[in-house]
Amino acid sequence: MSDNRISLDIVTPEKNVFSADVYYFHIPTTSGSIGVYPRHTPIVSGLDVGEMTIDDGSGNKETLFVGGGFLEVGGSKAVVLAKSAEKREDIDVERAEKAKERAEQRLANRTDDLDVARAEAALKRAIQRIKIAKNA
Amino acid sequence: MASMNDIRRSISSIESTGQITKAMKMVASSKLRRAQSAVVAARPYAEKVREVLGSLSNESGASSNPLMEVREVKKVLYIIVSADSGLCGGFNANVTKECERAIKANEHECDVVAVGKRGRDFFRKRGYNLVSEYIEIGDTPTFATGKTIAQDVIKRYIEGEYDEVHLVYSVFKSALSNTPTDVKVLPIEALPAEEKAGEEKEEQGFSLTYSFEPSEEEVLDVLLPAYVETLIYAAILESKASEHGSRMTAMSAATDNAMELIQSLTLTLNRARQAAITTEINEIVGGAAALE
Numbered sequence: 001m002s003d004n005r006i007s008l009d010i011v012t013p014e015k016n017v018f019s020a021d022v023y024y025f026h027i028p029t030t031s032g033s034i035g036v037y038p039r040h041t042p043i044v045s046g047l048d049v050g051e052m053t054i055d056d057g058s059g060n061k062e063t064l065f066v067g068g069g070f071l072e073v074g075g076s077k078a079v080v081l082a083k084s085a086e087k088r089e090d091i092d093v094e095r096a097e098k099a100k101e102r103a104e105q106r107l108a109n110r111t112d113d114l115d116v117a118r119a120e121a122a123l124k125r126a127i128q129r130i131k132i133a134k135n136a
Numbered sequence: 137m138a139s140m141n142d143i144r145r146s147i148s149s150i151e152s153t154g155q156i157t158k159a160m161k162m163v164a165s166s167k168l169r170r171a172q173s174a175v176v177a178a179r180p181y182a183e184k185v186r187e188v189l190g191s192l193s194n195e196s197g198a199s200s201n202p203l204m205e206v207r208e209v210k211k212v213l214y215i216i217v218s219a220d221s222g223l224c225g226g227f228n229a230n231v232t233k234e235c236e237r238a239i240k241a242n243e244h245e246c247d248v249v250a251v252g253k254r255g256r257d258f259f260r261k262r263g264y265n266l267v268s269e270y271i272e273i274g275d276t277p278t279f280a281t282g283k284t285i286a287q288d289v290i291k292r293y294i295e296g297e298y299d300e301v302h303l304v305y306s307v308f309k310s311a312l313s314n315t316p317t318d319v320k321v322l323p324i325e326a327l328p329a330e331e332k333a334g335e336e337k338e339e340q341g342f343s344l345t346y347s348f349e350p351s352e353e354e355v356l357d358v359l360l361p362a363y364v365e366t367l368i369y370a371a372i373l374e375s376k377a378s379e380h381g382s383r384m385t386a387m388s389a390a391t392d393n394a395m396e397l398i399q400s401l402t403l404t405l406n407r408a409r410q411a412a413i414t415t416e417i418n419e420i421v422g423g424a425a426a427l428e
Contacts, residue, residue, distance in 0.1 A: 011184055013279040013369055015177040031350045044188060045349035046358055070359060072188045074346065079184050081362070083279075 006038040006073075008054065010064070010080040017085045018064070023057025027071060027080065042074045047082065049124050051132050063088045065132050067125050084125075091133040100126035140412070143405045147398055154394030160223065161387035167275050168311060168380035174276065175308060175373045182366045189324075189363055191346065201353070202294050203360040204324050212246045213267065213289065213298040214239055215321070215368070217305035217375040218255030220272055224379055225386035227306065227314070228254040231375075234316035235304040236262070247298070251285065251372065267292070277376060282369025289368075290361055293322045305371040306378035312385055314378035321367055324360055 008025060010018035026035045028050035047069045054062045067084035103123035106114060216235045218228050232255050239246045250256035250269040260266055268288060273281050292298055301322040306314040348355050 009180070009184070011181040013178055013181045013282075013366060014174075016180050029349055030354075042346045043349060044191075044346045044355050046355060070188065070355075070362070072184075072191075072346075074191070079188070081181060081184055081188065083362075 004038050005057070005076070006036065006040070007077040008080070009078070010052075010066075010082060010085050012069075012082050012085050017082070017087065018054070018062075020056065022054050024055040025078070026053045027066065028052070029071060036073055036078060038076065040073050040078075043071070044073075045071045047071055047080070049121070049128050051128065052080075052085075063132060063135075065091055065129050067128075068121075086129070088132055088135075091129050093130060093133045096126045096129035096133070099123075100130065140405060140408050143401055143408065147401045147405065150394050150397050150401070154391055154398065157387045157390040157394060161384055161391055164224075164380045164384040164387060165311075168377060168384055170276065171373065171377035171380050172308070175370075175377050178366075178370055178373055182370050185359070185363050185366050189359060201356045201360055203290065203322060203364070206323050207296075207299045209244050209299045211298050212242055212244050212300045212302065213249060213292065214246055215249045215251065215285070215289065215301065215303045215371075216255040216259065217303070217371050218250070218252035218258075219375070219379040220253045222254065223386065224383035227379055227382035228252075228258070230314075231255070231304060231306050231316040232258040234318065235259075238302065238304060238318045239264070244300075249285070249289065252375075273372065275376065275380075277369070277372045279365070279369050282372055283365045286361065286365040286368045289322070290364060298322075303368065303371055305375045308374045308377040308381065311381040314374075314381060319367070319371075321364055324363060 005021040005023065006025075008018065008020060008022045009016070024035060024037050026033060028048040030046040030048050033050070034045070047066055049067050050065075052064045052066045054064070056062075065084075065086045065088070066080065066082045069080065069082035069085075072079045072081070099122060103119050103126060106119045107116070107123065110116070214235055216232065218231050222228065235248075235255070236258075239248075247265045247267045248259045249267050250259060250271075251273065253271045256266065256269045256271060270281065270285055289301055293301055300320065302318055303321045304316065304318045307317045308314050
């Protein structure tokens, strides 16, 4: 493999979302967004919910939603183990809107047994999905 | 000999049974195809999680994460993955028996978590302590199902309720065969880094030293539960594929048997019909001869 390429795999438990050699990608991690170029130092990091962009080096850019998980960069390959990941065109906006409403309702009418962290995470995911889909 | 009407009746009843089994076979084979592709689609994630975990546990040696901590075993939890419905040959019996055998062989106190109705009924009837049950998970299990089960089990493990967790499920080999297997889920044993990964590293001429963001402990805190989740999710998928495979084989055999039965009954029916005609002709001929 040439030195100015990094092979990127994005996998979720349910399927393989993306697999190709790319030039650069930008991804939200738990300690802030990072950009990864070829020959990046080996790193393992937790992922945050948010927007990931991929540049294949010939002018094609792709935007994806990632819903937390892991990033492993080692040598000439990078693996994104995402809990969920969707390409922008695959995002189900309607579903995200509904999830957003549900989460907002749950947070508004708090009951004792409400798992606040979980509802907030759901809300965050829904908002990010909608944002990415609408920025097309 | 049964009367002609009786034979006709049983032929038509077998025919309709045969139609049902044939339909079930076709449904099972299309579900099998889907389940198989789900198994294949889930594999890369599981492999990568294992790979990352392998490279991590290699670096850190003994980890202090509670999920990797080996305790003195007092109580063991068995997760049994079976089907919700029958009519799939020996599938449910094989996996539940394997699980019961493992429990009996285990000298410690054992409790059961049942995934699927058949397994639940089996262990309930035999008076085992069922901790929780997950039934009617459908033909396309989602990762969320595996996650719910994993989180429940992890919670019980961390709280010290159980000191070891096993998972018993059918490994899918082909539509014709699957093997009930017993794997230890918790505590997670340090994984040997895969040989393939090692070769790759050598080719690159340097070994990889990872930096962890935010810290190694925090990465493991999330990665280890994710590993358990994948294990359980993969087991459910394998079990589903095995179930559909077994059902397809069983229903295919049932359809063949129905066809055979119909053939032999039709033969008997034809013989009876001809015998009746012959008797009638004999009677007519006899009657006419008596008139002359």
